[in-house]
Amino acid sequence: MRIMGVGGGAREHALAWKMSLSDHKPEIFWIAENRNPGIHKICKDNQGELRTGRTTDPKTIVRSSRGWGVDIVVVGPEEPGFNGIPDALEKEGIHCVGASQELSIIERSKADLRRLQWENNLPGKLLFRTFKNAREASDYIRKNIGTQPWLQNIVIKPARQSGGKGVKLIEDRLAHLHENKGRFKEAYFDSLQASMAAYSDIEDKILVEEKAWGPEYSLQCFTDGKTVLGTPLVQDNKSAHEFDSGPETGGMGSISGPDLALPFITRDEYDKSLKIVEGIVEAIQKKTGKSYHGMVGGQMMLTENEGPTIIEMYSRLGDPEALNMLAMLKTDIVDVFQAIIERRLSKLKLEFTNEDAVVVKVVAPNGYPEKKEKAKGHPVQVFETNIKRNGCYLFWGNADLQDNGEAVTGGSRLLALMATDHTLPPASALIEKTMSSIQLTDGWGLYHRSDIGSEQLLAKRWDSAERVRRLYQYREEHGTLGRRMEWIPKVGTIDPSQLLLKEMQGPEKAG
Amino acid sequence: MPGLVGFYTFGEGRENWDASHFIRYGLGALQGRGQESISLATVGPGNTLHTLAGKGGVEDFFEKNKTSIPKGFIGIGQTSSYIDDYLVHVKTPYELVLALDGKTDLHENRREASKLFARQLSQLLHSENEPLKATSMLVNKIGGGYSFVALTHKRALISGRNPLGVKPLETGSVGFDIAAVASETCALDVMGIDHTGPVETGEVIMFTPEDIRGNAPAADAGNFCSYEYVYLARLDSTVNTLPVAKARNSIGRELAKAHPAKANVVIGVPETALPIANGYSQESGLPQEPGFVRTGENIRAALEPTQKERLVGVQLKLNPIKSAIENKDVVLVDDSVVRGNTLRNTVLNLKRNGAHQVHVRIGSPALVSPCPYGVEIPDADELISSSLDEKELANHVAADSVSFMTVEELQRAIGLPRQNLCMRCFENGGAKR
Numbered sequence: 001m002r003i004m005g006v007g008g009g010a011r012e013h014a015l016a017w018k019m020s021l022s023d024h025k026p027e028i029f030w031i032a033e034n035r036n037p038g039i040h041k042i043c044k045d046n047q048g049e050l051r052t053g054r055t056t057d058p059k060t061i062v063r064s065s066r067g068w069g070v071d072i073v074v075v076g077p078e079e080p081g082f083n084g085i086p087d088a089l090e091k092e093g094i095h096c097v098g099a100s101q102e103l104s105i106i107e108r109s110k111a112d113l114r115r116l117q118w119e120n121n122l123p124g125k126l127l128f129r130t131f132k133n134a135r136e137a138s139d140y141i142r143k144n145i146g147t148q149p150w151l152q153n154i155v156i157k158p159a160r161q162s163g164g165k166g167v168k169l170i171e172d173r174l175a176h177l178h179e180n181k182g183r184f185k186e187a188y189f190d191s192l193q194a195s196m197a198a199y200s201d202i203e204d205k206i207l208v209e210e211k212a213w214g215p216e217y218s219l220q221c222f223t224d225g226k227t228v229l230g231t232p233l234v235q236d237n238k239s240a241h242e243f244d245s246g247p248e249t250g251g252m253g254s255i256s257g258p259d260l261a262l263p264f265i266t267r268d269e270y271d272k273s274l275k276i277v278e279g280i281v282e283a284i285q286k287k288t289g290k291s292y293h294g295m296v297g298g299q300m301m302l303t304e305n306e307g308p309t310i311i312e313m314y315s316r317l318g319d320p321e322a323l324n325m326l327a328m329l330k331t332d333i334v335d336v337f338q339a340i341i342e343r344r345l346s347k348l349k350l351e352f353t354n355e356d357a358v359v360v361k362v363v364a365p366n367g368y369p370e371k372k373e374k375a376k377g378h379p380v381q382v383f384e385t386n387i388k389r390n391g392c393y394l395f396w397g398n399a400d401l402q403d404n405g406e407a408v409t410g411g412s413r414l415l416a417l418m419a420t421d422h423t424l425p426p427a428s429a430l431i432e433k434t435m436s437s438i439q440l441t442d443g444w445g446l447y448h449r450s451d452i453g454s455e456q457l458l459a460k461r462w463d464s465a466e467r468v469r470r471l472y473q474y475r476e477e478h479g480t481l482g483r484r485m486e487w488i489p490k491v492g493t494i495d496p497s498q499l500l501l502k503e504m505q506g507p508e509k510a511g
Numbered sequence: 512m513p514g515l516v517g518f519y520t521f522g523e524g525r526e527n528w529d530a531s532h533f534i535r536y537g538l539g540a541l542q543g544r545g546q547e548s549i550s551l552a553t554v555g556p557g558n559t560l561h562t563l564a565g566k567g568g569v570e571d572f573f574e575k576n577k578t579s580i581p582k583g584f585i586g587i588g589q590t591s592s593y594i595d596d597y598l599v600h601v602k603t604p605y606e607l608v609l610a611l612d613g614k615t616d617l618h619e620n621r622r623e624a625s626k627l628f629a630r631q632l633s634q635l636l637h638s639e640n641e642p643l644k645a646t647s648m649l650v651n652k653i654g655g656g657y658s659f660v661a662l663t664h665k666r667a668l669i670s671g672r673n674p675l676g677v678k679p680l681e682t683g684s685v686g687f688d689i690a691a692v693a694s695e696t697c698a699l700d701v702m703g704i705d706h707t708g709p710v711e712t713g714e715v716i717m718f719t720p721e722d723i724r725g726n727a728p729a730a731d732a733g734n735f736c737s738y739e740y741v742y743l744a745r746l747d748s749t750v751n752t753l754p755v756a757k758a759r760n761s762i763g764r765e766l767a768k769a770h771p772a773k774a775n776v777v778i779g780v781p782e783t784a785l786p787i788a789n790g791y792s793q794e795s796g797l798p799q800e801p802g803f804v805r806t807g808e809n810i811r812a813a814l815e816p817t818q819k820e821r822l823v824g825v826q827l828k829l830n831p832i833k834s835a836i837e838n839k840d841v842v843l844v845d846d847s848v849v850r851g852n853t854l855r856n857t858v859l860n861l862k863r864n865g866a867h868q869v870h871v872r873i874g875s876p877a878l879v880s881p882c883p884y885g886v887e888i889p890d891a892d893e894l895i896s897s898s899l900d901e902k903e904l905a906n907h908v909a910a911d912s913v914s915f916m917t918v919e920e921l922q923r924a925i926g927l928p929r930q931n932l933c934m935r936c937f938e939n940g941g942a943k944r
Contacts, residue, residue, distance in 0.1 A: 166523065169686035174703045176536055180529050187527040238687070241723040243707040245684030247521040367721050370521065374721070447722060456708075 545592020676733025763790020
């Protein structure tokens with residue numbers, strides 16, 4: 001059997017690693033934009049090959065898979081899906097595990113995801129509003145902040161995935177800081193408008209959502225369109241630096257286990273989260289008429305208004321969350337892929353270890369994420385025997401293997417170290433002990449987050465989960481879960497969700 | 512004693528943050544540490560340090576200088592109880608401004624000692640290519656007891672506590688955009704920033720456009736100032752992970768256990784001693800009543816510059832509520848006694864207004880030595896407890912009894928190990944017993 005993977009990050013290295021452990025003994029081929037040293041080695045050891053090429057170009061991918069005569073293609077990152085790689089492959093009769101272009105809208109367009117939730121009245125929603133331009137956003141907020149207080153504390157996002165544009169979380173609770181917070185919001189609207197101007201295919205460019213607080217976690221799932229199978233919860237850490245400070249990154253490390261839910265998330269919350277993801281898969285299939293076969297994930301948060309809530313959706317596995325999940329997976333990964341392709345996931349027994357907690361820590365070169373150019377091109381030295389001796393695993397990320405056999409940094413997250421133990425803190429300590437095994441030979445610095453998986457950070461997560469839980473359970477008991485009521489002097493009681501639904505229906509009726 | 516604030520921003524759009532605005536409110540929350548002299552510095556897109564300094568208080572300073580407040584998206588600020596105590600600005604070889612709470616041992620004079628520290632830091636940043644390591648070595652080398660925040664023209668913010676850790680410093684962050692340090696957590700709260708934990712003893716944390724990085728903290732837990740818990744820190748702050756309100760309540764309870772009094776009512780001297788009186792009341796079962804209403808600003812009597820102002824301050828501050836004390840025996844709870852003026856005025860005031868017996872209970876041991884790390888505790892010859900014992904002091908202030916806590920009682924109440932608490936002001940030389 002021949003399998004081809006697409007993508008060159010740590011997530012894809014972990015996928016390749018898991019494939020190499022399969023009883024099917026597949027020959028492993030790969031296409032990535034960078035020569036990932038880990039994937040390169042696995043391909044070579046398994047009668048395959050890693051080739052570099054544009055992973056978003058359907059022609060490149062189809063040509064290679066035909067040339068290699070592969071049986072299954074597995075797509076790792078989101079961009080190939082956005083660009084219709086699975087569609088192109090299936091048109092050619094090549095089996096592909098990965099969300100097709102239309103289905104991947106749940107990740108590509110944050111605004112469409114919210115509309116889907118509200119149109120279908122699915123649980124786990126947040127209030128939102130989209131705007132055509134910065135002016136419209138600023139005017140709307142200024143005009144309505146008095147009668148719709150949720151507009152004070154907001155998350156600003158590009159309405160669709162847009163090169164490098166991040167998310168801004170703005171809490172505007174303190175009257176004395178209101179002016180500066182308002183100015184910051186409006187300046188970011190301007191900046192989003194400028195960067196989104198290039199996309200003429202969509203009308204709405206700016207997305208504003210109600211800001212929620214609480215512990216975040218990812219629920220990654222396999223689906224064949226009929227069945228959605230959940231995997232253990234994983235918590236990623238998005239801030240660059242210790243104790244959740246500093247700029248937003250792709251993810252600096254993640255924790256999972258030893259059970260299906262995380263130590264601070266209940267089994268009931270897990271079940272509810274899975275229902276929410278199932279609901280999204282069902283709704284997007286209904287809307288597009290396409291069948292979803294591949295990976296899907298909810299980036300969730302426990303919130304005071306809704307309990308488990310979707311922050312964003314993945315149309316793929318998370319990076320680094322995939323590493324945790326794959327480390328816990330006991331079922332043969334190739335069996336999983338075959339069951340997805342043959343639409344018989346309901347018959348598959350998906351098994352995970354319940355003995356090991358998994359910690360993953362990402363190592364990034366100084367300069368990431370704000371000055372990637374500076375972070376690029378530094379030669380890497382890795383002491384593999386040390387890593388193995390300490391019982392850790394290394395997954396290469398944004399690194400490029402040169403012809404001389406040396407790996408250099410690509411400017412983004414370089415690699416991830418993973419360790420397992422019965423609980424999280426000792427696994428975290430094991431990685432800390434191993435960190436000195438990774439160096440840049442030109443003296444440029446590397447950093448990682450030592451706090452991930454530590455007692456201290458876990459206690460903080462636990463505490464925040466308990467606080468939110470008390471609030472949403474209160475709402476559950478009082479029948480107000482998911483409702484947002486405001487009482488405004490001289491106006492009376494208003495329900496911003498009703499306003500939102502009315503606004504969503506408005507243009508449709510007119511049209 | 513200064514209060515420090517450092518404000519740092521990341522990411523796209525950072526130029527839209529107005530650091531001075533956050534610093535203003537952060538310093539406002541720290542005014543209890545002093546408000547004689549205010550100064551701040553910011554740096555923006557141009558990599559130029561802008562500074563401003565002047566007389567306090569914080570609100571007056573910012574209102575008066577509305578048009579000249581330095582603009583920038585990164586900044587530091589200091590509010591100090593000392594006259595003309597401003598940020599130290601070093602221009603060469605490496606330009607930086609420094610705010611420092613406490614005292615380094617580089618010079619007898621606190622101000623000179625801070626200047627020398629700033630110069631050494633500037634020299635190191637200029638000559639060393641690993642600034643974090645260099646600063647960490649400096650902090651381990653230079654003794655004294657201090658916390659500091661420095662800002663460089665290259666937009667690096669460097670904060671740290673020396674291994675003794677006698678002076679507090681706390682960190683916080685919010686969203687992906689803002690990180691901060693401040694002497695007390697109340698300043699972070701007011702700036703809308705979530706507290707993430709203390710800067711550890713011997714730890715240096717450096718914020719640069721690329722990074723936030725810390726060195727390994729000292730192995731020793733440090734020697735925290737116990738007077739922070741008694742009097743200095745604001746009630747809504749957490750100092751070294753211990754909530755101040757909790758510490759003050761337990762000081763009151765310990766005081767009631769060790770120094771009971773026969774009385775009808777417990778009255779606390781506003782503001783600091785109120786939660787101590789509350790703890791005393793809870794433990795003793797005696798009711799606590801509000802005893803005074805303050806007129807005018809919350810002036811910390813012991814920190815006032817001249818004797819005259821101090822007397823006026825006291826009278827304005829404490830107008831007794833007569834019905835609460837008339838014909839009653841009163842336990843009067845205060846946090847500490849410096850020169851005894853406040854206490855004398857207060858006791859006399861109570862008796863003139865109808866209180867029968869007044870038993871004074873102090874929520875700390877007698878102050879007998881000045882603070883080597885810059886807290887304004889006067890020299891020993893100005894401290895009444897270095898010459899009068901409890902009985903003599905009672906006679907002096909016209910109280911029916913006066914009791915201080917012992918060092919052991921205070922340590923037990925705070926709940927930290929003895930070796931981790933600095934109690935030099937209660938010990939060296941010793942109280943007259």
